[in-house]
Amino acid sequence: LLLLAGLLVAALGLWTLYRWEGKHLHLAKRGLLWGVRLTVLGLVVGMLLEPVLVLVKEEQVPSNLLVLVDSSQSMGLRDAWQDEVAATRTAEQLGIDEGQEGLRKLTRLDLVSRLLDPTMIEALEGDGERIVHVHRFADRMEEDAVSMFVDQSDVESAANPQAADESAPDAQPLTHNPQPLTPIGETTAIGSALKQALLAYAGMPLAGVLIVSDGQSTSGEPMDTVAKLAADENVPVVTAAIGTLEGPRNAMITSVESSPVAFVRDTNQVTVQVQSRGMQDLSCGLLLEMRRNGGPWQELGREDVILGLDGAQQTFEFDYSEARPSKLEFRATLEDLGPELSEDDNVGHAETRIVRQRLRVLFIAGSTFPEVQFL
Structure with a gap:
């Protein structure tokens, strides 16, 4: 209402000025003054309307994908791989030349290193959409992430020692930590490690958690409690089982x-x-x-x-x-x-x-003594 009243007053004033100028000023001057007045009036109206300029800027922030690798003592075991068909298929997928025999020579952690190779890490990253963080855990999660870009000759040497010796002079490590996955603990606390991961990356966008393990949780936080926590935060949890159902044999x-x-x-x-x-x-x-x-x-x-x-x-x-x-x-x-x-x-x-049962013994002593009777 105030705006309308102001507009009416302004219009009335302009009309009065126009009638006065029509009697005393030339037509060109009257046109110039009208232009200035309309401009000022437009600015005043614009200020009263309080226009807002909205700038929209979109920024893509990559999410975080957590990979928790079980590094308990059981991950240092080797499986017998009784099923030859499954062993052959697994060896082909992991690039192990000796097939079933080659698998039997590799520990479960060696298989994890084969699984999380640079190609797999790049696939998990999804063309820069996700940042992959690999953490080891046993009774708890290690805070420092490990690099999976290691020299695969260390893993291949276990399956084919002769080939490793022949290629050793030309082998170059990809990082200063050529064997990041080694057994570090006695127990497996999957629940505790998952809870630590969720707390460590709280406030950051999480694409999900991948747990790589060979068995059930044997200590630490109950899994159902931590699973509910992950569900409340809409964080998907996926597991990858390492080893065979029969286990070491x-x-x-x-x-x-x-x-x-x-x-x-x-x-x-x-x-x-x-x-x-x-x-x-x-x-x-x-x-x-x-x-x-x-x-x-x-x-x-x-x-x-x-x-x-x-x-x-x-x-x-x-x-x-x-x-x-x-x-x-x-x-x-x-x-x-x-x-x-x-x-x-x-x-x-x-x-x-x-x-022979009967032994002949020559006993030599410097002098006799009572204990001789017991010989």
Whole structure:
């Protein structure tokens, strides 16, 4: 209303001036004055309307993608890869030349290094849309991110040592930290690591969290609580499982024990201790062989074995007797185990020297003493 009243007053004033100027001023001067007055009036009206100039500027800010890599002790294990088809497919995708055998030589962390290669990191970055941060974790998340752009010859040397030796003079590390992924802790606290990551990057745009691990959370924050926290912040969490369902699979002969010296015609024993992992309730054969004075190996005994719990020692005893003095060698071998991590530890050895029962001893003393009667 005030604006309308002001406009009416201004119009009335201009009309009065126009009538007065029409009688006293020339037409050209009247036109100039009218132009100035209209300009001033327009400026006044513009000020009263308070115009606002809005400038819009768009800026693209890349989001952050967090990659949490499990670095507990179990990630340093090697899997047996019993499924040959799955092993071959995995080896082809990761670029491992030796296929199933090459996979068995690599630890789970070696496979993570193969997975998170520069090509994969670039794909996760999405042409600059995301910034990828890789953090290790065990019982907690490490605050400092690690670089995944490492010299792949370090990983390849585990699968093909001969090729690594041939290419070593030309190999150049891509960073000053050629082996960033090593086992650093005893437990796996996925919930605690995820919560630390969300707090560390609070206030920053998060595209999501990728968790690379070989198993369940064994300590720290409950997963359901932390998952709810991530859901409340609209942060997607994706997992990548490393390893096989069967896990590490290996049986070994930990020791072959026999008395270093035994008498002829005595009944003696050879004790064989067996240990296994990931092969509970599986059956195999235990063969014990003996040879005399470097001669041919002869079967001394055979035992059917049902493998026990992971890490449990199983003891087997074999009796033998020898009629003549000689040097005996024993060889224990585990048979029919199927695919496993290594066959080098399926064999154990021991030695025994067989002597006569009656020994002749010359005892020399400077003088007699009462203890001689006990000899």
